[in-house]
Amino acid sequence: MSEYIGLDVSKEETSYCIMDKDGKILARGKVDSDPQGIFEMLKEKTLCPERIVLETGTLSSWLTEGLQERGMPVSCVCARRANAIMKLNPNKTDDNDAQMLADMARTGFYCEVTIKSPKARKRRCLLKARSQLLSQRRDLDNTMRGLLASFGFRLPKGAGKLPERVRFVLAEREDLELIFIPLLEAREACFKAFKKLDDLLMQAAKNSKTCALLMTAPGVGPVTALTFVATIDDPERFAKARAAGAYAGLTTRRYQSGEMDYTGRISKQGDNLLRAALYEAANVLLTRARKSHPLKSWGLRLKKKKSAKKAKVAVARKLAVILLAMWRTGEAFRWPQEQEAKA
DSSP, rough: EEEEEEEEEEESEEEEEEEEESSOEEEEEESSSHHHHHHHHHHHHOSSSEEEEEEEETHHHHHHHHHHHHTTOOEOOOHHHHHHHHTTTSOOOOOOOHHHHHHHHTTTOOOOEEEEEOOHHHHHHHHHHHHHHHHHHHHHHHHHOOOOOOOOOOOSOOOHHHHHHHHHHHHHOOOGGHHHHHHHHHHHHHHHHHHHHHHHHHHHHTTTTHHHHHTTTOOOOHHHHHHHHHOOGGGSSSSTHHHHHHHTTEEEEEEEEEEEEEEEEEOOSSHHHHHHHHHHHHHHHHHHSSSSOHHHHHHHHHHSSSSSHHHHHHHHHHHHHHHHHHHHTTOOOHHHHHHHHOO
16 A cells, blocks of 8 residues: 655654545654654554655755665655645644645655755855855944944945954044944954855865866856855756756746736746856956957847846856856866867
8 A cells, every 4th residue: 555645844843644545644643853753653654655745944855865765755845836735725734734745745746856965065054154154244344334334433345454444443432442342353253264164165166176167167266166066966957958047046037827928037946145156257257257258248238238237147047057068068168269279
C-alpha cells in the first residue's frame, strides 16, 4: 500500500499527516523537528512511503538532506506556491497544513525545488554574513550622520574618513562623547569582523576555478562570481541557459486575460543576493569597463532609449545567461578583438 506524507515544519515540532492513495488519513500527529526523529516516526507509522513533501524554509535543507541519506523519498516544494493552495482552507492550523501537503504529495500537484549542496550552502552563509556586517556598518554611519546633523554638524559624504570627522566634532562637543564613542567602537568592531569575512570570501573565490572563469567577464568580480556559483550550484539544473535570468528574478511579469496583454516590472522572484550582484556587475560594465563589447553597446543604446536602471537590469539578465553558458562550456568571456584574431 502506497502512503503519502506531508510535513509542516516549525522550529521545535513538525506536524505530519499520512494518507493512502485514495486520500484517507491513516495517521497524524507531531514529532520533533529532527531528521532522526522524523525517520523513527516514519518507520513506526508507515510501511511503504511513496512520497514525502515539505515546504522550503530555514530547516528544509537540513531535514531533506537528512531524510534522503536515510533512504526516504523526500521532495522539498516551493513554499510560495504551496501557500497559495493552503489558503483555500478557511482554517489555518499546522495539522491542516500537513494534510494539504500530504494531499499535494498524493496528487503530485506541487513544484519541487532543488536543494543546494553543503558546499554551496556554506558559501551562501559566508556571503550573507558579510552582507549583514556591511549593512550594519552602513546603518551605524547613517545613524551618526543623522544625530550630528541635529546639532548642526553636517558631515560630507564618504565612509573612509568618517571616524576622524566624528572625533573632530567631539573635540568641540565633549558633552557628546558618552553617546558617540560607543557608536564608533561598534563601527570599528563591525569593520574588523567584515574584513575577516571579506578575506575568507576572496580566498574562496581565488581557490575556485569556476569563479576564476566567470571573472573573465567585464564587471564580474570575486563577490559576483562566488554569489553566482553558490546560488546556481549546478549549471545543468536548467534546460536552457536563458532560464538563469528568470531564476534571478530579472525577467518582466506578464498579464494576459482576454483582450488584455501587457508586461510589467521584473518579477524579483529569485534570490536577492544574486540579483543585486548581477545588477552591480551590469553597472560596472556600463560605467567603468573601458573595452568595447556588443553587450555594452547594446546597454548604452537602451540607456538612451529607456533609462539607466532599465538598461542595467536588462544587461544584468543577459549577463546571467552569459555566465551560465560560460560555466557550462568552460570557455572564457569572448571579446570581439580576440574573436577576430582567432579568425
